[in-house]
Structure formats: C-alpha cells, structure tokens
Amino acid sequence: xxxxxxxxxxxxxxxxxxxxxxxxxxxxxxxxxxxxxxxxxxxxxxxxxxxxxxxxxxxxxxxxxxxxxxxxxxxxxxxxxxxxxxxxxxxxxxxxxxxxxxxxxxxxxxxxxxxxxxxxxx
Ligand SMILES: [Zn+2]
Numbered sequence: 001x002x003x004x005x006x007x008x009x010x011x012x013x014x015x016x017x018x019x020x021x022x023x024x025x026x027x028x029x030x031x032x033x034x035x036x037x038x039x040x041x042x043x044x045x046x047x048x049x050x051x052x053x054x055x056x057x058x059x060x061x062x063x064x065x066x067x068x069x070x071x072x073x074x075x076x077x078x079x080x081x082x083x084x085x086x087x088x089x090x091x092x093x094x095x096x097x098x099x100x101x102x103x104x105x106x107x108x109x110x111x112x113x114x115x116x117x118x119x120x121x122x
Pocket of ligand 1: 061062113118
C-alpha cells in the first residue's frame with residue numbers, strides 16, 4: 001500500500017470507535033494488513049504512536065525495538081518485571097536482555113537486535 005494512502009486510512013481508523021461495518025470493510029482490512037506486512041507503513045504508524053507518547057524512539061536501531069522497549073515500561077517509565085507480554089528489556093546502562101518469565105528477574109543478555117541485527121552498543 002502507498003504510504004500516503006495508509007496515512008489517510010490511519011487518520012480515519014486509528015484510535016476511534018469503529019462500527020462493525022467499517023471493521024468488515026475491505027479498506028479496513030487492507031489497513032490492518034499494511035500495518036503487519038508493509039514495513040514503511042508499520043514504521044510510520046509506530047513512530048506516530050511513540051511520538052504521541054513522548055517516547056524517544058530515534059535512539060533505537062529500529063522501530064520494532066523502540067516499540068517493544070516502550071511496551072516493557074510502565075507509566076512512570078520503569079521496567080515492568082514479570083509481565084508475560086514483555087519480550088525485551090533495556091536498562092539505563094544500554095544493556096538489552098530477554099526476560100525469562102520464571103517469577104524472578106532472570107534475563108538473557110543480548111548483543112544484537114533480534115529484529116534488525118544491529119549490534120547493540122553499551
Ligand atoms: Zn533493531
């Protein structure tokens with residue numbers, strides 16, 4: 001999908017209470033598909049979301065990493081522990097890790113981004 005077309009649909013659909021007939025429409029289906037399958041659309045929509053939240057996404061290697069780190073933090077910006085939806089953690093020292101949901105604070109430190117492969121510097 002053209003990014004311009006996607007932006008137009010995003011304005012119409014995002015964050016709104018949508019009627020069942022809208023959710024069933026071909027346009028909505030194409031919009032949903034673009035978020036998941038079109039990298040340019042995904043990156044743009046994620047940047048918009050993180051911008052609105054005041055999250056500094058530009059310091060991350062890719063939007064996927066920025067979004068997953070954003071989702072790993074609570075409202076105060078603190079790392080959420082033992083939340084099974086969290087797939088990655090980042091600490092202030094620039095350390096990244098995959099949390100092991102065993103009830104404790106165990107994690108596997110990683111040196112490369114699992115999504116884009118960039119080396120994660122300390
Ligand atoms: Zn990355």
